[in-house]
Amino acid sequence: MTRNRMLVVVLAVVIAIATAGYFWNSTQSSTSTKSPNGTTKGSPDLPDFYAVPSSFSESSPGTILKTEPVQLTGLSGTMSRVMYTSISESGQTIAVTGLIAIPNGTPPSGGWPVITWAHGTTGIADSCAPSLKPDEFTQLANPILEAGYLVVASDFEGLGTPGRHPYISGNSEAYGTLDIVKAAQVFPGANASKNYVVWGHSQGGHAAMFAGHGAESYAPDLDLKGVVAGAPPSQLLLINAALQTSPYKYYILMAAAGLNAAAGDTNAPLDKVLTPAGLKFLSNVDTMCTSELAKASEGVDVASLQLADPASVPEWNLLLSNNDPGTFTVPIPAPLLIIHGGNDEQIPVASSAALFDQLCAIGQVEQRWVFPGQSHAGVITPSFNSMLTWINDRFQGSAMPDPLQPPNATVQSCGNS
Structure with a gap:
């Protein structure tokens, strides 16, 4: 098989795992279960690796709590599961799981540059944690490992670990994404550089947007070189109306549950936005991954589950605004690339156009690639090779705007570096 053909096969699998989830069956909830040895599991059905130790509250973010090797055929490197410490939205020290993949060969001077991968929507249930299916991560990791990058991938808070996953909570996502880079710095044999791209x-x-935005203050000992955000959700005050009749309408319920988990009942009161039927539907969110949620929401009139548009409720309006990258008031301290398919059926392409303009207005050095005719997932394949080139340019310190012209894409640029 030629390298180009192999890359097409690899990316076909990447598409499946990068966006709307893993299409797994799940009967696991997000409630915690205490075991006789004092550890805690997010679900009793999880493998023993996911049992969280009882004492680590004094550990700094990025401390490794446990690891286990993952044996995979065909991986262009070595892979391990890792459990590491991070910070919740409320400031508590928590355990988060993920994967670390190290390239074969000898690391360059200064160590392997790091790409920290932030996964797409998989669900809120613990069984939706990506590290439970590392064979699928192999397909994502191989072309990146072969390009000479160490790859880390957080499950995010609450996926595979106790507590409900705070879906679409920007800070929570950022902490997990950055802290696994910190964990890679001390992972035995990783030889990880401090230079990284999200x-x-x-x-x-x-x-990725929130990780980049908080990088300087939250991870000052690391050196952010760039951020790539594919189809990033923004304009969140408008998203409820856009999803009402969409096949992805269950995202509304996931966001309600996730932001409530992040902010609590006072700051994210569910009974102000959901009817009793809507509150009952949340049990599905806590036990199902995305494919099951899609089936469970078929034929459901979301309006019957909602008491009000969250944008019209002060507490929720503030919460949505705070978790919208379009409301950033200072730029991400590294070049940003936004990639979007022109026919995205989940995140309207107009939203990233607005986001690009909002960020340009505050001085963000950025580029936006739009691939006409491509869907939410379909944009990954035609953008992938050019994206890796763009990432390499950032590690090399090349100036922005990058002169790279991806095939069949329209390019916008703002700012210089």
Whole structure:
């Protein structure tokens, strides 16, 4: 098989795992279960690796709590599961899981440059944690490992670990995405550089934006070189209306549950935005991954589950605004690349156009690639090779705007570096 053909096969799998989830069956909830040895699992059905130790509250973010090797055929490197410490939205020290993949060969001087991958929407249930299916991550990691990058991938808070996953909570996503880079610095044999790029798509694009935005203050010992955000959710005050009749309308319920988990009942009162039927539907959100949620919401009139548009409720209006990258008032301290498919059926392409303009107005050095005719997931394949080139240019310190012209894409640029 030629390298180009192999890359097409790889990316076909990447599409499946990067966006609307893993299409798994799930019966696991997001409630915690205490075991006799004092550890806690997010669900009793999880493998033993996911049992969280009882004492780590004094550990600094990025401390490794446990690891285990993952044996995979065909991986262009070595892979391990890792459990590491991070910070919740409320400031508590928590355990988060993820994967670390190290390239074969000898690291360059200064160590392997790091790409921290932020995954797309998989669900809120613990069984939706991406690290439970590392064979699928192999398909994502191989072309990046072969390009000479160490790859880390957080499950995010509450996926595979106790507590409800705070879906679309920007700070929570950012902390998990950055702290696994810190964990890589001390992972035995990783030889990780302090230089890193954040890359994510869909929910992960949102995570990448917030990770980049908080990088200087939250991870000052690391050196952010760039951010790539594919189809990042923004303009959140308008998203409720856009999703009402969409096949992805269950995102509304996931966001309600996730932001409530992040902000609490006072700052994110569910009974102000959901009817009793809507509150009952949240049990599905806590036990199902995305494919099951899609089926469970078929034929459901979301209006019957909602008491009000969240944008019209003061507490929720503030919460949505605070978790919208379009409301940033200072730029991300590194070049930003936004990638979007012109026919995105989940995140309207107009939203990233607005986001680009909002960020340009505050001085963000950025570029935006739009691939006409491409869908939410379909944009990944035609953009992938050019994206890796753009990432390499950032590690090399090349000036912005990058002169790279991806095939069949329209390019916008703002600012210079």
